[in-house]
Amino acid sequence: MQTHKKHIALEIANLSIGYQSKKQETLVAQDISFSLNQGELGAIVGINGVGKSTLLRTIGSVQKSLSGEIHIDNLVLSDYSSLDLATKISLVLTEPIASKNLTVLELIALGRQPYTNWLGTLTETDKAKTKEAILLVEIEALQHKKCYELSDGQLQRVMIARALAQDTQIILLDEPTSHLDLYHKVQILKLLKSIAHQTQKTILFTTHEIEVALQLCDKMLLLRKEESYFDTPEALIQGKHFEKLFPSNMIQFDATTGSFKIV
């Protein structure tokens, strides 16, 4: 019988992340190792300042790692040209977008930039990918609005659609549910899950919504400075790793409900 082995889309080995200047090197977190398969939704969780955004930016090649390796599709990250990488990874950061004067449709079409010529002329394929992204994220009704007319939740969806239009194997999102109410947080994460499973893309995002992520993600990275843990939510609960996240005299994790309780 033929077995179908899932393809590893992203592999991180012994990675140290941080900041380097001419004078000094600041280590943020070390010894990070994990991998995500095609079609998996993964979350990076951890306390404020532990390095979630730094890790995402390092994987997205916006900043350099201090040491260790990042493999995308079995190739070392640094071996990709920036144009090739733009067809492999899309990155949605938390910075406010500079181009709020564009319509939603125009902004999403910008996701096609790695494929268009220097004039930015959209081919039929570019237009079809843009339309497909709009349909997947269900924002047809918003497409002719200006971006400055959108609510935070609507803008989050638009940014996800732009990443989808870029049509990369891997999508990285920094706090895609910040500023949203619980209903819209769940809606966005369910959307990301269905996109990962339906389109076989690999989606990795940072979040403070640990309880929601526990219920919706395939894998989670619990980031800590010295030692991080990566596994399925169930295995992380069984391994009692969430208990180590916050001081236990203040916040305790209840494994039976998968939620945090204030002491």
Ligand SMILES: Nc1ncnc2c1ncn2[C@@H]1O[C@H](COP(=O)(O)OP(=O)(O)OP(=O)(O)O)[C@@H](O)[C@H]1O
């Ligand atoms: N440009 C920078 N130069 C030097 N240090 C930085 C820089 N940006 C962030 N840091 C530091 O790196 C550490 C990790 O920051 P990062 O933003 O990655 O954490 P985080 O886990 O995403 O935090 P939060 O949950 O608060 O968003 C922090 O100590 C922060 O002060």
